[in-house]
Amino acid sequence: MDGGTERETYRYQEVERHIMDMADAGAIGLGDRLPSLRTLSGNLGVSISTVNQAYMELERKGIIESRPRSGFFMRQPSARLPRTQSAPSHMDAPRPVTRSGLIQTVLESVGRADAAPLGVVAPGAHLLPIKELARITAAVVRDDPVRAMSYAPIPGDAELIRQIAFRSMEHGIPVTPDDPIITAGCMEALYLALRSVCRAGDTVLIQSPTYYCFLQLLETLGLRAAEIPSDPEGGVDPAELARALRTYDITACVLAPNYNNPDSSLTSDSAKREIVALLAGRDIPLVEDDVSTDLHFTQNRPGTFKQFDRKGLILLCSSFSKTIAPGYRVGWMLPGRFRQKVLEIKATTNVSTSAPAQMAIAEYLRQGRMERHLKRLRGALERQMDTMQLHLGRHFPAGTRVTHPTGGGVLWLQLPGDVDSVELFFQARERSIGIAPGAIFSTGDTFANYVRLSCGSPWTDELSDGVRILGEMATRMMESNGSQPRPTSLR
């Protein structure tokens, strides 16, 4: 695929999104005629064939239909749910984390084959470069079996470190080629980071909602959590962070500025800069979860906390688990001033990361395959998220809201207030539908009626059925809780 074709792919998706946005905003309703190819082409400054491609895609999805000699018409109303509301600003005293029972139950579905795998955040196999990476893995192990079977150095395979340093520099992060430390996935990077900057009893500032594995990690390390709100539209507000720093004795922060799991919120680059400055003023380390940054649907990659780091206080944690190969367990850290401590803990955790997996990913990067793959992956995730949005709109009860992410791979569904998402989780599990209930994403009860849905799986009949069944379950739970079923144009 050459560069030109790839750019075209992006353009037709932009046109598609433009139409969907108009429908969402009510500018085009059921049965309405869409602008002609020529008109839209002129309005948007794209070629007629690009608009045509977008219309054909919308027709394929059943959203519009073409009528001979008349043009294209909306076949469905906007089926998308309204946006999630921001959680009210709240600040509770830091508390120990005690979610592990429920989290463990959810985690046990990792590696389980659900008919509708909406619970686990990992791109489905169809989105991974399965064949290429299998071929490369076989080749590197056969070409240099001694390197594959010998201990990798503690910081990691030299070629992989070099490749990651190179990519980091391309992303505007000032690193030297020796900075990265290879870890067994982003989870291990976060674990190493927290063990390097905290000890049991310390208080760690997190955003709420936050990835449940962070909470479990805090719990197993005996750390206390202080939560500040994560807004689906704006991510972390520096003013809230400043307030928390004034109020509590914070030892470290863990924040995911780009497509935070589960609310997919994006903290702006200017807010990032402000936050880094606030923390630098107090010498407080910040563990940055960078795992979803590569999954931007926007033209430009968002920035990182790390790129504003001047004091070595940011420990950036990332991995290839959401882009290439979850099962390889290869991630990395840019550890800033905590390098020595991180290496010491890595050495006493598992010495070094599995060598064949490191070599395979190093070679994949060295061959320059990553950017092309990421383009395809982002496009596919965005399309799957679009499709999911439409189906959610059809099947979920009135009063349901959902995030409209600009990257990542998950949707954060806000159910009507009387639906308990933990109960929904257990009901869904009975039907082999995996979801992640909101309760596990916070130490408090703010998200009892939220659900996180992963959009990483291909759209199948099973998945379609799964979403329908989930919607019916939520509707029944709402009704049996005594709420009046409300008439809705969405169903």
Place this chain on the structure above:
Amino acid sequence: MDGGTERETYRYQEVERHIMDMADAGAIGLGDRLPSLRTLSGNLGVSISTVNQAYMELERKGIIESRPRSGFFMRQPSARLPRTQSAPSHMDAPRPVTRSGLIQTVLESVGRADAAPLGVVAPGAHLLPIKELARITAAVVRDDPVRAMSYAPIPGDAELIRQIAFRSMEHGIPVTPDDPIITAGCMEALYLALRSVCRAGDTVLIQSPTYYCFLQLLETLGLRAAEIPSDPEGGVDPAELARALRTYDITACVLAPNYNNPDSSLTSDSAKREIVALLAGRDIPLVEDDVSTDLHFTQNRPGTFKQFDRKGLILLCSSFSKTIAPGYRVGWMLPGRFRQKVLEIKATTNVSTSAPAQMAIAEYLRQGRMERHLKRLRGALERQMDTMQLHLGRHFPAGTRVTHPTGGGVLWLQLPGDVDSVELFFQARERSIGIAPGAIFSTGDTFANYVRLSCGSPWTDELSDGVRILGEMATRMMESNGSQPRPTSLR
């Protein structure tokens, strides 16, 4: 290679060892005539060709020579050093571990290419099933790339778990097929075990000397160490353990009963049974380092603590790093009653172990290749250890002693009292010779004049030179420390 040939291989090695033992004991001296083939064959109950094979091997090593029509004669005196003395029984109050600076320096040589790699304990590439495993790895990844690239379940790849459970049962350990948990090497198993049974500030009972990574692990986890002596001849004495339990508030034990690294001591099975009973009486968990058990030079595999466990208190930790592929980072645990806690910590450390490495080793085991490989590996390690013993005897100063292990892959050298092994470590490093100084194997100063030498590398001219240079360094250090050079029949 069929079974008969393999058994023959073992027999001639036994004859070789018999001769060397007689030489060590002074029963055969320089220039002495060895028993005739027929006589020794009759005495030992082996075939004449077996004795002949042993004599030819000894001749090849330059230890004996054949004279036409006269028979075989000792060409060298016993070049082996006398056995290491037991460390005096001692018991210091438990203390925090603070070895990490020096240990880190030593650990940095992991993955470094030394001319004489005597510091790192891992079988050299020539001892690993490099080609077979590379072929199998390539095949499993290409045959099932989706499984290789997807998250493995937290406890591990199902087939690998099954294979390990099966082997454990064969070794007399009562497990169910679901018991094993796969880890990123034995180090991670030990780390998971300690985090599951201790918290910062607790006191852990260890043997002294002990593997330095345990000490570093204790230090990074904020644990205190109580040390009891490890005797090169008898391992851990249950009476010493009982005394420590009466004296200190011990939360858990970490012991390596089989070929303890570095003194290669073996704790007898009856002592194992006694120790398990002592700990069961007080409900104290025992973390068992099982990593070297497969490397027995004796006919029978030694037993484990785990096989006597009736209360689920033993957490057996092992791996394939010393037998198949250090760089794959695949180990396992039998976690006893601590399973749930271990899984929780594994999930928050790195979710699960690298899938392609697990699949490759599972397939290697499934194809039944392990036992044959282990036989070859044990034979090779024993031969290399023999060769090393001879060279040590030639080059090290009088007063040097060494262990005579019956398994494992390391020698534990006791230098004359005034030689500082840390200084020797730094001098050796200058010449690209890697060794492990005794000081890092204990929290105290008992082993300041000890050195651990790995016998996992093939015997090359570089290695031979390395041992000679080391011996010369030690001699010079002894002399410059003011000791009189003593005349010795060994040089």
